[in-house]
Amino acid sequence: MRFEDxxxxxxxxxxxGQKKVGRYLLAHIEESSYATLAKISRESGVSETTVIRFAYTLGFESFSTMQNALRAELLGESEREKAEEDEDNVYFGTLKREIEILEKTRKALSIEHIEAAAARLYGADRVFSTAGRTTHAAALWFYEILGKYREGVTAVQPEGGEIYTRLMEVTEKSVVVAISFARYTQSTIQFAKMAKERGAYIIAITDNSLCELALVADQVFITESNRGESGINTISSAAALLNILAVAVYKRDIKKVSGRLKELEALYQKRQNVLIE
Structure with a gap:
């Protein structure tokens, strides 16, 4: 049971007299954990004997035993609060790091760079979005969004036999968007290399301008991945860049893209239970 309870x-x-002691301790709980018997007696307006009897009434062998128990309880609460605060710091620190990475990425971007990539993505006969392991989710997201804005968008899982099937579809008018962070997925790099051999334009999103994927690419967007406490690359910065590219494609022909979105919405409406509002 807590001392106050x-x-x-x-x-x-x-x-x-003991009520006076009790009320004083409740009002000055932390100070009472180290105050002398004489001070507590004086401040509460009772004799030292009354303070000692108060300790007996609570079940302690002496005043010092009571005070030691109070001190231990307060220290324990302090440690728990510190542990909770440290845990919060880990969580909020992870989010803070994500924000820092996004801000750093924003400062490194140029409008010309974005619009040059958007022009390629808009004018391509096919767009292939590819990434391996944890970053594959970002590639799938880009495929899903860009596929609503224009036709001919394909997501490529670079591991397995699909890579060769998709390579047969790559032409000199195609664009490959490849995403990879350290430790780099070799199959993503290989797909980019082979697509370039077939004449495709390669846009890379990575964390190092000197990595193999960046050296293969025609255009590179540099950002970081927050490995943080999990030890696994996060995809928020890659997704943010991909979102910017998708928006840039949208803005190149808002009327056409809006028409596609309206057509898509009409298809949704024809079939029940596609979306719940």
Whole structure:
């Protein structure tokens, strides 16, 4: 039982003098954990004997035993609060790091760079979005969004036999968007290399301008991945860049893209239970 609860549970049964001690301790709980017997006696307006008897009433062998128990309880609460605060710091620190990476990425971007990539993505006969392992989710997201804005968008899982099937579809008018962070997925790099051999334009999103994927690419967007506490690359910065590219494609022909979106919405409406509003 907490020290304060113990006092409150007995306060009504205490003598008048002991009630004064109890009320003083409740009002000055931290100070009482290190104050002398004489000070508590003086401040509460009772004799030292009354303070000692108060300790007996709470079940302690002596005043010092009571004070030691109070001190240990307060220290324990302090440690728990610190542990909770440290845990919060880990969580918020992860988010803070994500924000820092996004801000750094924003500062490194140029409008010309974005619009040059958008022109390629808009004018391509086919767009292939590819990434391996954890970043594959970002490639799938880009495929899903860009596929609503224009036709001929394909997501490529670089591991397995699909890579060769998709390579047969690559032409000199195609664009490959490849995403890879350290430790780099070799199959993503290989797909980019082979697509370039077939004449495709390669746009890379990566964390190092000197990595193999960047050296293969015609255009490179540099950002970072927050490995943080998890030890696994996050995809928020890659997704942010891909979102910018998708928006840039949208803005190149808002009328045409809006028409596609309206057509898509009409198809949704023809079939029940596609979307729940």
């Amino acid at each position: 113990a006092i409150e549970g007995k306060i009504d049964s205490l003598s008048a």
